[in-house]
Structures are given as C-alpha cells and as structure tokens.
Amino acid sequence: AQSVTQPDIHITVSEGASLELRCNYSYGATPYLFWYVQSPGQGLQLLLKYFSGDTLVQGIKGFEAEFKRSQSSFNLRKPSVHWSDAAEYFCAVAQNSGGYQKVTFGIGTKLQVIP
Amino acid sequence: NAGVTQTPKFRILKIGQSMTLQCTQDMNHNYMYWYRQDPGMGLKLIYYSVGAGITDKGEVPNGYNVSRSTTEDFPLRLELAAPSQTSVYFCASSRTGPLSGNTIYFGEGSWLTVV
Numbered sequence: 001a002q003s004v005t006q007p008d009i010h011i012t013v014s015e016g017a018s019l020e021l022r023c024n025y026s027y028g029a030t031p032y033l034f035w036y037v038q039s040p041g042q043g044l045q046l047l048l049k050y051f052s053g054d055t056l057v058q059g060i061k062g063f064e065a066e067f068k069r070s071q072s073s074f075n076l077r078k079p080s081v082h083w084s085d086a087a088e089y090f091c092a093v094a095q096n097s098g099g100y101q102k103v104t105f106g107i108g109t110k111l112q113v114i115p
Numbered sequence: 116n117a118g119v120t121q122t123p124k125f126r127i128l129k130i131g132q133s134m135t136l137q138c139t140q141d142m143n144h145n146y147m148y149w150y151r152q153d154p155g156m157g158l159k160l161i162y163y164s165v166g167a168g169i170t171d172k173g174e175v176p177n178g179y180n181v182s183r184s185t186t187e188d189f190p191l192r193l194e195l196a197a198p199s200q201t202s203v204y205f206c207a208s209s210r211t212g213p214l215s216g217n218t219i220y221f222g223e224g225s226w227l228t229v230v
Contacts, residue, residue: 009155032214043119043205043221044158051216090157094213100171101212103219105157 003027004091006106013081014114021076021109023091032094033074034103035065039087047089050074061085086113117141121206121222128196128229136191136225138206146209147189148173148219149181151202158205164189165212196229203227 005024013019025031032051036044048059055067065076074091091106121138128134140147145166150158160173164183178200180192189208193200206222213219 004157034213041223043207043223044219045221046218049216049218096214100163100165100173101214102160102173103213107155107157 119222144208
C-alpha cells in the first residue's frame with residue numbers, strides 16, 4: 001500500500017530564509033506526487049505536481065519540488081520565505097486503488113515564519 | 116469565481132442527530148469528493164463520485180451517505196451523529212481523476228462538532 005511520510009510536524013523559519021519541507025513516499029510504481037498548501041480556515045490549494053519528465057517541478061508562489069526516485073523523496077523548497085507562506089503543507093501521492101483513483105495525503109507540516 | 120462551495124461552515128450537533136453538508140461546484144467537473152481532516156491524520160476520503168448518478172465509498176465511509184443527482188451538487192449526509200464524526204469536512208472536485216493530471220479544487224471546509 002502506498003503511504004506518504006512528512007517527518008516534520010512543525011517547522012519555524014525566519015522571513016527571508018530558505019525552506020525545505022520533506023516528503024517521503026512508499027509506492028512501487030512511478031508515483032504521481034503533489035504538494036498542497038492550506039492557509040488557516042481555508043481549503044487546500046495545489047502548489048505543484050509531478051507526473052513524469054523533469055524531476056524538478058516549478059509551482060506557484062515561488063515553490064519548487066524535486067523528485068528523487070533513489071531516495072523516494074519529493075521535497076518542497078523555496079529560496080526565500082515570506083510571512084504569507086505561514087500555513088500547513090501537505091504532500092500527497094495518487095494511484096489506482098481498489099477500482100478508484102486514490103490520493104493519499106501526509107499528515108502535514110505546519111510552517112511558522114518569524115520576522 | 117465561486118469554485119467549490121460548501122455549507123454550513125460551522126455546526127454543532129447532538130449525538131444521534133442527523134444533518135446534511137451541502138456542496139456545489141460551478142466548474143462542470145465530473146469528479147467530486149468528500150474528505151475529513153482530523154488533527155495529525157491528514158485527509159481521509161469518505162466518498163467520491165465520478166459523475167451524476169455514480170457514487171462510491173472511499174476509505175472511511177461508515178456513518179455517512181452521499182448522492183449525486185446533478186453534476187453540480189454532492190451532499191454528504193450524516194445519520195445518527197457520533198462524537199467520532201467531529202472533524203473538518205472538505206468537499207472537492209476535479210474535471211477527471213487525479214491520475215489524469217487535473218487539479219483537485221477544495222472548498223473552504225465545514226467544521227462539525229458532535230456533543
């Protein structure tokens with residue numbers, strides 16, 4: 001069965017510092033991978049996705065993620081964090097499961113940005 | 116741009132009561148989903164639908180029912196509410212399934228407390 005691990009529940013970074021949020025997946029075939037962001041009181045918004053091709057994926061709001069098959073990872077990065085990036089970030093993987101297209105979400109990483 | 120709209124935003128239910136969470140989307144999407152989000156647990160799929168008249172169970176369907184009489188609407192029914200159903204519920208939609216590369220759009224969530 002597929003799974004997604006986000007090892008960091010909370011991360012605090014200073015505004016302007018770089019950010020890397022970790023995501024590891026467990027899946028036998030080529031995974032379909034996503035990063036979503038959830039601002040307080042809001043639904044989830046897609047930041048970026050990886051299906052195939054270039055392993056470095058660019059997303060919205062200046063985020064990027066790199067797919068590394070050898071490490072089963074899909075880490076999210078941003079070179080310079082803004083206060084508005086404070087939110088919860090979810091990594092997810094999609095596959096066919098039991099006849100439907102299932103998306104499994106990680107438990108999320110809550111990002112705090114300090115001045 | 117309405118997107119996915121769900122109501123109510125907040126609700127307190129007594130044990131044993133029933134209620135319906137409403138969800139409507141104006142993007143003519145075929146796929147619709149109901150997720151629940153519990154702290155530290157990520158999102159779990161309750162039910163999904165691939166088109167009007169077609170629904171199926173997700174990972175955690177017990178205690179819930181859905182219907183899809185139109186493309187736009189996908190209400191979630193809670194029968195005999197239990198404290199274990201205290202959660203945040205998200206409705207979502209996509210043009211086709213997540214393995215087709217289509218973005219899943221989420222509503223803003225419905226906070227339900229069962230006391």
